[in-house]
Amino acid sequence: MLHTSRLEISTAAYQKNITFIRSLIGPKPTISAVVKGNAYGHGIAQLVSIAEKTGIRHFSTFSSDEAREVFASARDTSEIMIMGMLHLAELADLIKKGIQFYAFDLQRLEAASNISKELGIKAQVHIEVETGFNRTGFEWEERKTVLEMLRQNVPFLELKGLCTHFAGAESAQNHSRIQEQIRRFEDFSEYFRRNGIAFERRHAACSAATLLFPETRLDLVRIGIAGYGFWPTRETFEMVKAELSVENPNPLRRLLTWKTEVMSFKKIKSGSFVGYGKGFKASKDMSLAIIPVGYAHGYGRNLSNIGKVLISGEFCPVIGMVNMNAIAVDISKLSGITLGEEVVLIGNQGDNEITVASFAETSDLINYEMLTRLPSQIPRIIVD
Numbered sequence: 283m284l285h286t287s288r289l290e291i292s293t294a295a296y297q298k299n300i301t302f303i304r305s306l307i308g309p310k311p312t313i314s315a316v317v318k319g320n321a322y323g324h325g326i327a328q329l330v331s332i333a334e335k336t337g338i339r340h341f342s343t344f345s346s347d348e349a350r351e352v353f354a355s356a357r358d359t360s361e362i363m364i365m366g367m368l369h370l371a372e373l374a375d376l377i378k379k380g381i382q383f384y385a386f387d388l389q390r391l392e393a394a395s396n397i398s399k400e401l402g403i404k405a406q407v408h409i410e411v412e413t414g415f416n417r418t419g420f421e422w423e424e425r426k427t428v429l430e431m432l433r434q435n436v437p438f439l440e441l442k443g444l445c446t447h448f449a450g451a452e453s454a455q456n457h458s459r460i461q462e463q464i465r466r467f468e469d470f471s472e473y474f475r476r477n478g479i480a481f482e483r484r485h486a487a488c489s490a491a492t493l494l495f496p497e498t499r500l501d502l503v504r505i506g507i508a509g510y511g512f513w514p515t516r517e518t519f520e521m522v523k524a525e526l527s528v529e530n531p532n533p534l535r536r537l538l539t540w541k542t543e544v545m546s547f548k549k550i551k552s553g554s555f556v557g558y559g560k561g562f563k564a565s566k567d568m569s570l571a572i573i574p575v576g577y578a579h580g581y582g583r584n585l586s587n588i589g590k591v592l593i594s595g596e597f598c599p600v601i602g603m604v605n606m607n608a609i610a611v612d613i614s615k616l617s618g619i620t621l622g623e624e625v626v627l628i629g630n631q632g633d634n635e636i637t638v639a640s641f642a643e644t645s646d647l648i649n650y651e652m653l654t655r656l657p658s659q660i661p662r663i664i665v666d
């Protein structure tokens with residue numbers, strides 16, 4: 283089947299991002315590539331393939347369905363970790379496949395222990411503790427119960443990790459909250475250590491924490507957004523930039539380029555309306571190109587009369603409303619454009635660039651949301 287647009291995913295950009303993160307954290311911590319949300323829109327299979335070429339052997343997902351996608355494309359030697367949702371009915375299968383998962387409540391921990399016992403295969407669990415994010419994780423008050431359950435089930439469990447998640451490490455304003463979370467995490471660590479329970483790795487840091495708080499890197503860092511070449515927030519960039527060399531002012535590279543082609547042309551007379559309703563009225567004679575991408579493809583309606591695309595290396599503004607499957611753009615200042623001519627929605631063409639950030643700002647979304655809204659049906663193509 284032919285699609286109306288495609289996403290190119292750059293191997294070199296990913297390698298550059300990982301090299302930069304590695305240069306910050308040193309050789310010791312494992313880098314886990316976070317591939318939830320269809321690898322932040324990049325495609326799980328594609329990202330796994332690129333990451334493994336870069337030497338990554340650890341992948342984190344939110345849910346079991348994503349973990350299965352990683353399992354289907356990753357090498358046997360790569361570790362897979364579910365940080366969120368799974369159904370207890372799937373535990374036996376996940377344990378047999380050697381897929382690791384968080385335990386943040388007693389039901390899951392108990393079920394995993396029982397099934398491991400029955401199967402004679404150790405469940406590989408990460409004990410998540412609550413330090414202040416207040417989403418998932420065992421409470422400090424539950425520590426004795428957890429300790430008892432771990433002690434009873436030591437022969438049936440492989441304790442792969444002790445972990446937590448930070449609340450808003452991307453903003454300096456949360457600095458004291460992060461410090462408090464680190465302190466609570468150390469309390470949990472100390473408690474289990476004193477009581478003879480050892481974990482293979484301790485981990486807590488997402489991209490922002492990895493970049494801004496060296497003390498959070500521990501044994502493993504869970505890298506999502508930075509791996510895809512985006513700063514968690516502008517503020518994170520400003521804070522990291524202060525420590526970077528002048529020659530390398532932005533060490534992160536976007537992996538993603540979104541391309542399509544000109545589907546048709548239209549000449550309109552001054553005074554006519556374009557598209558549905560009265561969203562745009564031409565104040566002069568215009569030449570339009572019709573582009574086969576609309577909100578059904580993740581090109582938001584809020585880019586109506588606001589978005590821009592690149593054709594022939596030039597910015598061409600979106601005219602009128604974004605339709606379900608198409609947009610019209612103004613090419614009046616261009617000449618010699620042919621049917622099928624390349625159109626860039628995100629990325630570089632000639633000397634100009636449309637960044638996800640500009641796209642996201644004009645459409646009032648942050649990078650994370652814009653990326654994950656790119657429909658999974660759009661083909662993802664790995665490029666060098």
Ligand SMILES: *Cc1c(COP(=O)(O)O)cnc(C)c1O
Pocket residue numbers: 316318365447487488489490504505506507508514
């Ligand atoms: C999404 C997520 C990450 C990665 O976050 P980024 O900000 O994209 O690096 C790490 N840990 C957990 C638990 C997550 O849910």
